Amino acid sequence: MSRLLTVYATAASTRVLTILLAVISKAFVDDYDSSAETILLGSSTALIPNKLLYQFFSVFVRWDAFYYLHIAENGYVYEQEHAFFPMLPLLSRLVSDTVLSPFKYVIGDQYTLVLSGVLVSNISFVLAAGVLYKLSNNVFHGNETLAYLSALAFALSPASMFITSFYSESLFALLTFTGMLCVSRQQYIRASVVWGIASATRSNAVMYAGYIVYDLVVRNYIRHRSVKNAIAGLTLAMGCTMLVCLGFITFQVYGYHLYCILDDRPWCQQTIPLMYPFVQKFYWGNGFLAYYELKQIPNFLLASPIIMISCYGIWSYISFDKSRFWTIGMKSDIEQLDVAPASEEKDEGVEEVPISSGFLSDKTLPHIYLWAILVIIVVTSMHVQIVTRFFSCLPVLYWFIGHVWMTTLTPTASKSQKLIAKSILYYQILYGLVGIVLFASFFPPA
Numbered sequence: 001m002s003r004l005l006t007v008y009a010t011a012a013s014t015r016v017l018t019i020l021l022a023v024i025s026k027a028f029v030d031d032y033d034s035s036a037e038t039i040l041l042g043s044s045t046a047l048i049p050n051k052l053l054y055q056f057f058s059v060f061v062r063w064d065a066f067y068y069l070h071i072a073e074n075g076y077v078y079e080q081e082h083a084f085f086p087m088l089p090l091l092s093r094l095v096s097d098t099v100l101s102p103f104k105y106v107i108g109d110q111y112t113l114v115l116s117g118v119l120v121s122n123i124s125f126v127l128a129a130g131v132l133y134k135l136s137n138n139v140f141h142g143n144e145t146l147a148y149l150s151a152l153a154f155a156l157s158p159a160s161m162f163i164t165s166f167y168s169e170s171l172f173a174l175l176t177f178t179g180m181l182c183v184s185r186q187q188y189i190r191a192s193v194v195w196g197i198a199s200a201t202r203s204n205a206v207m208y209a210g211y212i213v214y215d216l217v218v219r220n221y222i223r224h225r226s227v228k229n230a231i232a233g234l235t236l237a238m239g240c241t242m243l244v245c246l247g248f249i250t251f252q253v254y255g256y257h258l259y260c261i262l263d264d265r266p267w268c269q270q271t272i273p274l275m276y277p278f279v280q281k282f283y284w285g286n287g288f289l290a291y292y293e294l295k296q297i298p299n300f301l302l303a304s305p306i307i308m309i310s311c312y313g314i315w316s317y318i319s320f321d322k323s324r325f326w327t328i329g330m331k332s333d334i335e336q337l338d339v340a341p342a343s344e345e346k347d348e349g350v351e352e353v354p355i356s357s358g359f360l361s362d363k364t365l366p367h368i369y370l371w372a373i374l375v376i377i378v379v380t381s382m383h384v385q386i387v388t389r390f391f392s393c394l395p396v397l398y399w400f401i402g403h404v405w406m407t408t409l410t411p412t413a414s415k416s417q418k419l420i421a422k423s424i425l426y427y428q429i430l431y432g433l434v435g436i437v438l439f440a441s442f443f444p445p446a
Helices: 003-028 036-037 050-060 065-074 079-083 087-097 101-107 109-140 146-156 169-184 188-199 202-225 226-260 273-281 294-320 322-326 364-381 384-393 395-407 415-441
Strands: none
Touching: 003 050, 003 109, 003 146, 003 188, 003 415, 036 065, 036 087, 050 109, 065 087, 065 109, 079 226, 079 273, 087 101, 087 109, 087 169, 101 109, 109 146, 109 169, 109 395, 146 395, 169 188, 169 202, 169 384, 169 395, 188 202, 188 226, 202 226, 202 364, 226 273, 294 322, 294 364, 294 384, 294 395, 294 415, 322 364, 364 384, 364 395
16 A cells, blocks of 8 residues: 555544544533533434434534534624634535435434534545645655655644534645645645635635745745846735635625624724624634633643644754744755754665755745744634644644654664654644543533
8 A cells, every 4th residue: 555545544544533432432421511402403304313413413513613513504693703714614515405415304404514514524634634745745855754754643633523523624724735735836826726715714824825925036036046036926926815815805805794884893994894803802802912811721731732842843943054044045054964964874774864855954944934923823812722723734743743753763863852752642642532532522622
């Protein structure tokens, strides 16, 4: 079996295992919150009793999934629902009304819609694992070991239950990785269209325009040392940026016509009347240092492992070549060095990895910038406990984990390197398993 097929099989197997563990744990642990019983009403025309349907499907409808389900059923009814973007509900509704429409006679309309959302999420996850493998191979010039380990790290994501349920994380990861693969192939228009769809799935997709700007302007200038070429690249990058933001902008225009034409909400009077930041602050309490309260200390502790891994990964990259990081790749401290020090001594069965085709390469630089920006945003301005699922779409996180795991394959790997690699693996598995049980029974964290 090829490595790509192994990646697909591993991703699919982890989803099946996650679902089985969730359903089994639900049978032994009572729900912390009973609101799912009120929302999942079932259907009197369904052939299968509602009690059995609820026992299975309720494990997928927790926390944010209630909003996605309600939007898929009824459209946007309440202002606070505009924190959740429309692509997942639209796709779920489409699949429910077409491919899965026969299931409505067996399990009813609502549960068919839940099934549709879960299928979209899980199929997206499996496909995303394959795209991540292809992306990694393309970015790192055929470094298959790093590509393979990174894809396996993605399959073992600690946000396991969130990316299996009626949530947008898996769909967003698929769109994110696909757009990045297009950029790595210099298919900028195609990447912009894919990310335009992504920006109708989650708001942070608009930041991906930075990859195109970096490629077309910064790297173009570094290669040719020509201001003329850089300006030409900037012109194309500006058009691509508009495409990337199209999904987000369309959703904001929709909100404006929904609430500002006949009504007069506070955000409608702003110079740029954007609904999304208002909803995030007013209804969900997001904002700079807004989450810094004593009662949130447990959530900061829950988020600390992935934040520490992120800070360690970012610092490892920066410390390897500080000039490269601080000059956006225009200068470098590394001269005539193409092989990482850890792999100087060859061992049979262990490939020698050039720096130019590994995590420490120049190709990783724009991903490091995004990673660092998102760490700052999460720590200062968001509900910090969502970091595990918020970072589930970051290939650089999995590249770093794969890089750490690769160090244990070298004969010069130290005890501390092996300990760090094992700790990350154990964290992913244990946090994922605990998260399955908690999520399935409606326990925090959300």
